[in-house]
Amino acid sequence: MQQDALNSDPGDDARSDTPTKTAHPLSCDQCRQRKVRCDRGIPCGPCSRRREQCVYPTSAKPRAKRQRALVSDGYESKIDHLSVKLDKVLASIENLESSFGQIDTSAPSTRTNLAENTPLSLAGSALLHKTPVEDHSGSELQRDAVLATQAAFATKFAQKAVDSSHLLQVSPDVRPCLDALRDELKERGPGHGDPKPPETRGISAGASQHHFTLPPIQLAMAAIHKLKGRFKSSRLRFCWCMEIDVGQFVDYFFTVYSGTPSLADLIIVHCGLHNLLVPYGNQQKDKTSQDNIKSQAALCQQNLESILANLPFSIPSTYDFALALLMATTYFVQRCSMSQAWSYLAAAAQICLTLGYHREVPSKPEKKQERQRRVRLFWLVYIMDKLLALRLNRPSLLRDRDITVSYESYGETAVDSSLPIAPKWIKMGMLYGRIYDEIFSPGALLQPSTPRETRARELAVELDCLFDSKDPVEESFMEELPEHPDDLLPRLVKRADRISHLAIITLIYRSIQPSSNTGSAFCNECLSSAKQCLEEHKEAFSLLQDAEPSTVELYVQWQVVNA
Template identity: 35%
Template sequence: MEYMVQKLDELSQKVAALSNAPFIPSGSHQPAIIEPSPVGERVPDTCPSTFVSHPQVKNDLRSCTAASKTEYEGGSSLSAHAIFATRYLQDAVSSTNSAQIAQEMTSILDTLHDIIDDQKQQRDTLENLYPHAKPIPHGSSIRHLPMPPVEMTLACLRMAKEQPRVQRFWLIELISISQFNDYFLRVYSPGPATDADMIIVNGGLYWLYCECASLFVDQKVKGNYMDQAMLCRDNLETVLSNLPFHMPVTTDVVFAMNVAATYCLQMAKPSIAWSFITTASHLSQTLGLHSAHALSTDNQETKDQKIRLFWAVFLTEKWLCLRLGRSSTFRDEDITAPLVTFDQNVETLLVPKWIDLAKIQGKTYNDIYSPSALMQPIDTRISRARTLVAEVNKLMVSEDELERRYNDARRRAIGDDLHEIIQRSDRVCNLSLLSLIYRAIPPKKPSGTAFCDECIATAREALKEHEKCVALILKCPWDESFLEMYINWTLLQFPFFPFIVLFCYIVETSEPDDLKCLGAFVEVLQSVRSTATYKVSRNQVRLFRALYDVARKYVEVKASTPGVRMNVPSSNSTGGHIANSNAIGSSMLLQSSSANLDQVSSNPGVLHSVSEAGLSNPWVNSGQQLLTQIPGYGPSVYPSAPPQTDLNNNMGMDLTGMELGDWFYENHQMFRLMDDGQLW
């Protein structure tokens, strides 16, 4: 411990020296430490647009951005992702004195560095949040926005009535397509139309025109329909960018906020989606949509519409809670609204089992990953995790008579192939959730890995199921459009934790079969690079690719230097704060060895001085400064652990709880990086 304290004191002194003096080029045997730029700070146009490392200039930047910093902090999530992506790699490399390994890894780290550089140049402004919004001329209003020709729109609505595929994948908030007609008439008629009407109609028509366009083979006709879809998209963003702070308390506004949240999710802006869906949640509860007593006074048609709308909001909100790592705005104990039931006349897709899955997603955060859950003894979390695993497994294998009738009706409506694709997509999501739950169960000791056997096996099963689903999609005549939908909603909108699990496991074990699975996964993502999904989700695709390249390169380099000792992350170092005189826990390295990628890419020679302990590594010396510059990302989620004897008395949290909390937090920081609409 004394050795560790001494090394940490030396690190603190170097950090303090950097904050009070300009950079001095290295002329000694110690590697030069380059002060990192203030990552994630955005400057308005009146300030310099570049990042500078001089301390005095940096203070000016801070004061210049003080007003906007609380609102826009997109850069921090990017840095958090790069730190996570290189975390295991750095842990292994910093434990060896092989200059060859360090030099070999430089090129792959440059890839992540380039991604960071690209994101640094982006400004989180209103124009970035809604890039397709149009300015409203003086004296005009959103009511005067141009709409698609009424004849084409009516043709689309007829196709929606006649085409089961369009019916099943359009506006799950609706009981029937005819329910949309009321909103359509308000917007297309010369009378008044509210903001909610404009959001519902333009959002609905955007998706409807996209679906109808996929039905045509003629490229000219398809292009014409897509042009109208883009017009509706522009209108939708224009309305969203001009919404007032206070919204009326009506069911139409609840509907509109859910449409807005769904659109923002599709556009890879989950933090903006969160603001819309929480508004929908609060308004729905204010209106009593969650209460059977409040609904009892409505006629049956109105009651059915409200019930379906409520559960649509519930689904979106629960998905986002787990995605963003936040507590739900719904208390399951307060909900007495009836579940949606099977109805042969219902034309749009809202599977009752999805509601059960959403409830489990909420319990996964509350029972395992919330701060209060992480304060519980490890045995309590393991018991909770086992209970949740049983619930998910039961959900995956059970099929009662009601659900069997529903599945048969859906199969007849959309065909066997599409029905099977939906079922397999659901299974991929379920397995992804299972892998996240299993992550809370520590491996059996002794173990050389951070994950229990069930977690690794489930992650592999999820990748295999994904491959089967993709193979089935590629056999269908409409493979490209549905593959795009599958990637967007199954793989990118719900955090695909199996990829992260196998990435870490590959760094630990160099397992070639798992590496092939990750490569196939990335190949599928890149197969739609010409589509709108790729353009919207380019951050996700690029970063999954970068993670795969990191793992592949690491395996190659490790195999080429068999005689070099490498300490890989273990169950005691993954996300933990455990350190001794022989090794540094990976969470300690996360705090103090996160790469200054500018230094790595511009000064590859500096990587020759990697010590066995790791703390004299230039990555280590620069990493603490990098993290302390990131808004919202301190040295760790939890403070470094004191000795075990003091831990239980002072903190009430075991080491496993802290490492699990860090792992969960860092995963969500990684996924926040993929958010193009980061507001905080």
């Protein structure tokens, strides 16, 4: 026994009191609940020390059998799904492109390489999904509230004059014409003459690119060479964009046709091509060539309106965008959409102020050509601002007291520039701004009538003197207009300029109250200038009797804006 005692392990007694170990795969419920380490004995150590009942789960939850990911099968189904979606997107894009109503030309044309209906992609824009309206003949008046209001007022005034007993001899055709005009005004807008809101094109939310079809490059270059060449046409030069010279336009032209344009480049080129192709097509003697060129001009107009309709709210303050917005302003003025023109002009004026174009000293050093373009752009924005502000009875965007850049020394322009800026026109713009501020502004209307009438007469005299003054730049331009003695354009331009002047003079005298014993709503000076203006209109229409429709359209556009 002693030997057994000696051979026995002294730790056996201690181990006899410890829990029996087991190979249980899971910890007991109590240890897992308390989140302590379990030695998996029966009972386990923690439960023995706490004298708790040690309970193990009856069976372990079977582990899911691991399976290797089938990359080929899983991703193949996703790729197929994406492929189907892409096919649908491409099909919808093709339908959208076909819905643009691209004008097919019946004339045979060899459009190869870059010239073959050049597609243009513009990243970051949205695709249009509504076909632009091609017929603008009945939509321009209803787009502008000012024109609609003035047309309605003129119709009512003429109707009262015809119904008056003072007019004993009235042509029998006058009343039917007035009735037809009044009915036309009611049909053009809802609410008896109120203009309809301008149509906006819808935008596809998921689209990311614009696709435009440009005119053939051979056709565009032929028109540019006609404008810039040795035997350049005076009509093309007169209809060309005043905002940009031909050499500068060619740089934008090749940028767009190279396929890497910005939004500003697109607006500039489409405005320029539209203004160039319309008179260039009218000069063609072949009817097929005329239709072909006019269809390309309509294509430029369609693209331009699509781009302008989707301009972002935030526009970079750069020279290119200021120029593009000014050209867009001129486009809408020609379309008689004064309210839209004012919106784009306001953006252009804001960019000019941001860049400091109104200051004599530039914010950074600039070359001579850069200064010429900068000053030219600013004064064009200034002239358009004063003209439209007076036309719309609004305060001007650019105030004279904020402008320090000089116009006295500005007479140098590029060699191939279309229309130079005469200092006389800038002075006219300044007078237009004073006419609104001193006669028609809300503050001026609150003042007594006597000093207001005195200022009106002074402004009328000052405007007459300025109109009759000679300007070397203006005279040089007028001397270059005639091509041959039978050309109506020089005579028409001079007469239209005088009509515009008489219309402004009539507007000034309109603010003067008539004498109490006349029984008229207008003073004698107002009636006299209005009669002179109508006589000039009659002379102009006598010149237009045998003129081409394009010449008549040009005259009407000019007078709607200025008269």
